[in-house]
Amino acid sequence: MKSVFPDTVALVEVELNKLLPAAAAPPEKVHHAIRWSVFAGGKRFRPALLLATGKAFNATTETLIKTACAFEMIHTYSLIHDDLPSMDDDDLRRGRPTCHVRFGEATAILAGDALQTLAFRTVAEDENLDVNTRVALISELARAAGTPEGMVAGQALDMEAEARQVNPAELEEIHRHKTGALIVAAARSGAIIGRATEAELDAVTNYGSHLGLLFQITDDLLDVTASAEDLGKTPGKDAESRKATYPGLYGLDDSREAAAKAYRAACEALERIDRPTTVLRSIVDFILNRTG
Numbered sequence: 001m002k003s004v005f006p007d008t009v010a011l012v013e014v015e016l017n018k019l020l021p022a023a024a025a026p027p028e029k030v031h032h033a034i035r036w037s038v039f040a041g042g043k044r045f046r047p048a049l050l051l052a053t054g055k056a057f058n059a060t061t062e063t064l065i066k067t068a069c070a071f072e073m074i075h076t077y078s079l080i081h082d083d084l085p086s087m088d089d090d091d092l093r094r095g096r097p098t099c100h101v102r103f104g105e106a107t108a109i110l111a112g113d114a115l116q117t118l119a120f121r122t123v124a125e126d127e128n129l130d131v132n133t134r135v136a137l138i139s140e141l142a143r144a145a146g147t148p149e150g151m152v153a154g155q156a157l158d159m160e161a162e163a164r165q166v167n168p169a170e171l172e173e174i175h176r177h178k179t180g181a182l183i184v185a186a187a188r189s190g191a192i193i194g195r196a197t198e199a200e201l202d203a204v205t206n207y208g209s210h211l212g213l214l215f216q217i218t219d220d221l222l223d224v225t226a227s228a229e230d231l232g233k234t235p236g237k238d239a240e241s242r243k244a245t246y247p248g249l250y251g252l253d254d255s256r257e258a259a260a261k262a263y264r265a266a267c268e269a270l271e272r273i274d275r276p277t278t279v280l281r282s283i284v285d286f287i288l289n290r291t292g
């Protein structure tokens with residue numbers, strides 16, 4: 001699977017390997033399941049975004065890397081739980097059998113739970129950060145992952161909407177919570193570690209929010225247009241389970257236009273950040289043009 005920055009993938013994976021429990025340590029099955037899902041070849045988009053935003057604000061890799069991994073842990077937990085039979089009931093993720101297919105449902109639930117708590121522990125115990133910064137980051141992560149502002153709320157809204165046609169405002173609300181919140185928080189967390197001012201944080205929030213929407217629209221489009229090989233998961237599932245999506249509501253052409261609009265808005269938001277933003281711009285380009 002293609003990533004935003006291959007160097008970032010290596011960096012993040014080395015650190016994740018240190019942070020995750022050893023597969024040989026008991027309870028081995030849960031630890032195997034965690035590693036199975038984490039090291040399955042994800043794009044590491046959220047860590048890459050956090051690192052790039054932090055770097056734009058002059059933060060060092062040392063101060064950013066553990067929080068970047070915490071975002072990947074939360075993200076992977078959400079994918080494991082999203083794939084469960086009681087949720088999306090998926091067999092394929094990141095190009096391999098899903099966690100519950102490989103290890104059983106109870107172990108998959110525990111692996112997701114463990115990844116979520118390990119994410120918070122990782123930030124709480126990061127000695128490269130002062131305690132106030134750790135608390136601010138834990139708050140960002142909890143708000144973005146939970147409810148009412150975050151991913152859990154988005155997932156609940158999404159499930160509730162499956163049985164009916166959503167309107168445009170509802171669709172945007174689902175996307176902003178389910179996918180956008182964690183992406184916004186990743187960008188903000190990099191800026192927080194880089195000691196951005198409140199005004200700068202607002203600008204980063206604006207950038208992250210347009211980028212998050214672009215990410216979700218391209219995700220919806222790829223579910224219609226890409227192959228299982230490119231996606232690493234089963235395509236066409238959104239339509240099959242009557243999910244609320246951009247192509248479902250607007251059709252392909254208007255969805256591509258919505259993606260172009262979100263792309264332009266993300267680029268404009270960057271113009272209001274008086275820092276070196278070339279890398280943040282290349283992330284927007286990558287998301288617009290991604291194939292998986």
Ligand code: GRG
Binds near residue numbers: 079219
């Ligand atoms: C279970 C609380 C809970 C939430 C689940 C993540 C999620 C919420 C649902 C997944 C459904 C989905 C396809 C959402 C679209 C956006 C998304 C999260 C795509 C997957 O992220 P990528 O493309 O995946 O970054 P990789 O594998 O590259 O990390």
